[in-house]
Amino acid sequence: MSKKVPVLVTGGAGYIGSHAVLALKDAGWDVCVIDNLTTGFTFAVPEGVPLYQGDIEDGELLARIFAERGIQAIMHFAGSIIVPESVENPLKYYHNNTAKSRALIDAAVKGGVKHFIFSSTAATYGIPEVSPVTEDSPKQPINPYGMSKLMTEIMLKDVAAAHPLNFCALRYFNVAGADPQARTGQSTAGATHLIKVAVEAALGKRESVGVFGTDFDTPDGTGVRDYIHVSDLANAHVLALEGLIDQPERSLTMNCGYGTGFSVLDVLDAVDRVTNMKITRVLQGRRAGDPDSLISDNSRIKATVPWVPHYADLDVIVQHALAWERRLTEIREG
Numbered sequence: 001m002s003k004k005v006p007v008l009v010t011g012g013a014g015y016i017g018s019h020a021v022l023a024l025k026d027a028g029w030d031v032c033v034i035d036n037l038t039t040g041f042t043f044a045v046p047e048g049v050p051l052y053q054g055d056i057e058d059g060e061l062l063a064r065i066f067a068e069r070g071i072q073a074i075m076h077f078a079g080s081i082i083v084p085e086s087v088e089n090p091l092k093y094y095h096n097n098t099a100k101s102r103a104l105i106d107a108a109v110k111g112g113v114k115h116f117i118f119s120s121t122a123a124t125y126g127i128p129e130v131s132p133v134t135e136d137s138p139k140q141p142i143n144p145y146g147m148s149k150l151m152t153e154i155m156l157k158d159v160a161a162a163h164p165l166n167f168c169a170l171r172y173f174n175v176a177g178a179d180p181q182a183r184t185g186q187s188t189a190g191a192t193h194l195i196k197v198a199v200e201a202a203l204g205k206r207e208s209v210g211v212f213g214t215d216f217d218t219p220d221g222t223g224v225r226d227y228i229h230v231s232d233l234a235n236a237h238v239l240a241l242e243g244l245i246d247q248p249e250r251s252l253t254m255n256c257g258y259g260t261g262f263s264v265l266d267v268l269d270a271v272d273r274v275t276n277m278k279i280t281r282v283l284q285g286r287r288a289g290d291p292d293s294l295i296s297d298n299s300r301i302k303a304t305v306p307w308v309p310h311y312a313d314l315d316v317i318v319q320h321a322l323a324w325e326r327r328l329t330e331i332r333e334g
Helices: 015-026 059-069 083-088 090-110 144-162 194-202 230-246 264-275 299-304 314-333
Strands: 007-010 031-035 051-053 073-076 115-121 166-172 174-176 209-212 227-229 252-256 281-284
Touching (some): 015 073, 015 230, 031 059, 073 090, 073 230, 083 144, 115 144, 115 230, 144 166, 166 230, 174 230, 194 264, 194 314, 227 230, 227 314
Parallel strands (some): 007 073, 031 051, 115 166, 174 227, 209 281
8 A cells, every 4th residue: 555645736726637636635645736727727626625826837836835745746737738729839838838847847856756747648649650559659749739748758757867756657548527526627618628519519508519520541530539537537647646656766657548439420429319419510621630540558557557447438428527517507607
């Protein structure tokens, strides 16, 4: 049984970060959050969890948090995540995702933090030649978002070789769904994730859902992706942290996905099934850089930590996303 150490979650008021905070808190870890609240929400941070409003570039604030809380581990979710925006504004991404991560890692080394979990992405693979994708597949990002994350992975590897800090980079595939108890979920306005967009359309918050590309080399012509429930992903972070604590000389890089692909039309059909209605679909051209299929090979994470997904069912993912979308309406109107 791993020793539970105090953990700082960066971006803990955001979508995935808030689920990681819940997973840590539910499992009895001592957890606190730093978030600048540009895309996060105070309501996403559970009661009783300290929230420091500030930036991960603020070395003085980080030093104070590390000292006050005795922080020994960081889960790093803070960053920008919209691929098209990264193409239009690359410097924003190299600042928010790479330069700020460097500042955070620097503060961690100076503060004696021992363990670092990094929120990485399948975008580090670019357009893979083979799917499912293993961790050893070529890393050839095709946009600044993927490159900004890969650069942070490289920094962590180099820092871990030079200092007493080990790390785990978790490469996410398509994260979706919401906390099964509807305590938190994806709350960003104008989100681009398909399941979020689709449940918004089902509740009348959008008129339609765009289907970008119908000529991919897939069974129905639409892009195929590996959707992972955000609570299963959050649980993977806790198990990864336990793995770092148990073997402090070891660092890890692991894919986070189910190893199963669903097309855009499969997802929209699932939303139709769950809501018992028909979403309006608008067929559009492909977006630049969208691979035909992006599915994880998750054999490494299953072999390395005792990770067993609990919500690997597309309809369940949609149900939880829908329940959160209704709850979000209540929060905003209340």
